[in-house]
Every structure is written in structure tokens, then in C-alpha cells.
Amino acid sequence: MGSEAHSVISYVADPSSVEHGLVSRADLTASPAAAAVRDHRTVREELPPLSDAAAACVSRASAGVNHAHLHLLHLRLEVPLESSAHFLQERRFMMDFHCAALLLLGSLSAVSVSAEQEVENLSGLSSNPDREIFVVRENGTTCLMAEFAVKFLIPYDVLALNGIDLITEQVSVTIPRGAEIAGKCGNTDSELHISWNDHAFIFRIFFSKDKHTMGSDGKAKETEVWKINKVQLVYDTSEVTHFNSAYNPGKHTASTHRLSALVTPAGRSYVCSAQQTLTMISSDHQKGITVSIYDIQIQPFDIKSDFVFSEPYKCITDQREQLEQMLPLVLGLILGLIIVLTISVYHFHLKLSAQQPQLPRDRSLYKNM
DSSP states (O other), rough: HHHHHHHHHHHHSHHHHHHSSSSOOOHHSSSSHHHHHHHHHHHEEEHHOOOHHHHHHHEEEEHHHHHHHHHHHHHHHTTOOOSSSHHHHHHHHHHHHHHHEEEEEEHHHHHHHHEEEEEEOOGGGOTTEEEEEEEETTTTTTEEEEEEEEEEEEEEEEEEEESSSSEEEEEEEEETOEEEEEEOOSSSSSEEEEEEEETTEEEEEEEEEEEEEEEEEEEEEEEEEEEEEEEEEEETOOOOOSSSSSOOOEEEEOOOOOOOOOEEEESEEEOOSSSSSEEEETTTEEEEEEEEEEEEEEESOOOOTBBBOOOOEHHHHHHHHHHHHHHHHHHHHHHHHHHHHHHHHHHHHHHHHHSSSOOOOGGGGGGGO
16 A cells, blocks of 8 residues: 555645646556556545544545546646636645645555554453453564452542532442453553443553662662553543442543552562552542552553563562561461570580489598598
8 A cells, every 4th residue: 555655745735737638638647646546435435443533534535635626627628728827826726736635645654553452341351350450562573461359449529418518439440351442552651441331431651661760878869660640530420330320420531640559670560469559539529539559560661471470579568568478477487496496405404414423422432532
């Protein structure tokens, strides 16, 4: 398709070619440009489903191509250009054809790039019904993996029984297994978008990678880390499954501000069984929405093997809990070692005492010695 579009552009780049006889009307109608115009509908039918932006771009390009195609038919009929008005109209049509070809080529290039990205919801493979598994792949390689369980506590207003006052209710929302996902991978920025209930809920996680200065013993060391720098939830209170009789229902957006969470050394995955709680501020009268994430393993950058997390980096809470679990065992081992040492010393003392000569207790026996 790229070569055909290039042929289109090469023939129509200079509209004056027809005027000066460099390209005849018969040659133009038989050129690859005309073939590309005739076949553009077939090419569009063979493409994968387009995004809304790509579809709009291709639609505009197709309209321009159709417009120029009518003019090619006009040339094929050998209608003379009898006035300067016709000549200007011809130049305008040819420039429309040029622009349309460029738009079509650009839209097809965008489609080919987006077609290289894949997103997969593998939550059905999780043994935990509350844990979600999301994968984003680009160019046949995994570039973002996320496994976690999440729960949202969303406050909303309902009208009181007196019909005047407002009462704030709270609803708990989780991500269902059939959620739709999208994502974006980059060298320093990545995103994960999760939507469900016909886009009544959209949860977005934004990741970034940068340099981080860490100091120990008075020495500063700069290392590369990744983190979550923003979390956002878009929710619609007109969704009756969760929001019962919401007052003034509509869409609202809740976001965090200046977030720096799950800071992890680059090239490693973040692992944490403990619950991580974040607070987002909603556009619905500045209400606070709580998002609790637990049983986490996330890696948005530098995944070396397809569908495989890199070396885990445990959160401080898990490390502390692991230490607390090991502490009784360590104390038991130390106590056992002390007991063994005490018994060994006592046994050695008795053995030495048995080998020494025994002095008689009766002093009269000393005369015979």
C-alpha cells in the first residue's frame, strides 16, 4: 500500500504537469494513482478495526480521494478547459487529490503502528478471584505487566427523605474479570487504562522513570528508578448498579496530586502483599476517594522475558512482616544454642573433675601419705 500511495503523490505533486504536457490525461487515468483511487475501498475493508481518531482521518482522506476521482473521470472524457476558471478549478482538484493521498498514507501508517500493540486481560488465570492480571505488548514483546487486587470507596450524594438535605453515601467498587484494557509503553513514561461497565468506570495508572538520589553514610548515589506518578478514576454516578438514587448524577474525575508511589529500582518488578492505600480528590465537590491496592506485582519498564516479571523488589511492609515472622525462629535458635552450650560446658566440667585424684576426708590417713 505504501508504494501505491507514493505513486499517487508522485503523479499529483505538480498539478501543472498536465497543463504543460508532461503527463497526458490518458497516462494519468491509467497510472498507479488511478489504480490506488479505485482500490482504496478494498484496502480499507482489509484493514483491522480502526480507532475513532484513525477512522475519522481515513474518512476525511477518502472523501478527498472520491472528490479527486470525479475529476479523473472528467479528464478521461477529454472535456476541454475553456477558461481560466476551469484551469484554477483543475489545479484545486489536483491539490485536493494530493492532500487526500497524504492523509490516507498518514492514516494507514498510524494504523500499522497501532496494530503492533496488543493488550490482554489474563485475570481468568489468577487463582485469586479478586486479583487482576493485565499485559501490554508492543512489537511482539511484553512491555508492561500488572497483577493486583483493587477496591475503590466512592462517596456520592443522595437526597434525604425530607427532599431538602443531602446525605453522603459510600459504595465499594472492584474491577470485574471482563474489564477492557489499553496501554502505552515508552522509555520514560507508560500508562495502563482499565475500563468496565460500558466505560462507566475508567481507572488509569501513570508510570514514570527517572533518576533518584539515595544517600547512605553521608554519600549520595544517583540511581534510576520507576514509580507511579499519578492515579486517576473516571466514574459515572448515573450507573445504577452501584449508585442508587444519586443526586445530580453524571461523570466525575478523581485524581492524585504529586504522587510518588511504589518507587522501585529500574529493571525490577515491585512486589507487595500488604495493602497500599491512596487518596484521590474528586471533581464532585472535592470528595475524597480511597483506592486500596494489594497483592501487587507490577513492572512497567525493562521487561526482559515475554510474560515474565524481572527480579522482584519487595516493599518495606513485606520486608518488615517477613522479619517479624522470622524473629521467633531466630530467638528460638539462639535459645537452643545457649542451652546446648551450657550442657556441653557442664559435661566437660564433670569429666575433668572425675580425672583428678580424690583426697581422703579423714586426716589420720594423711600420715600414711
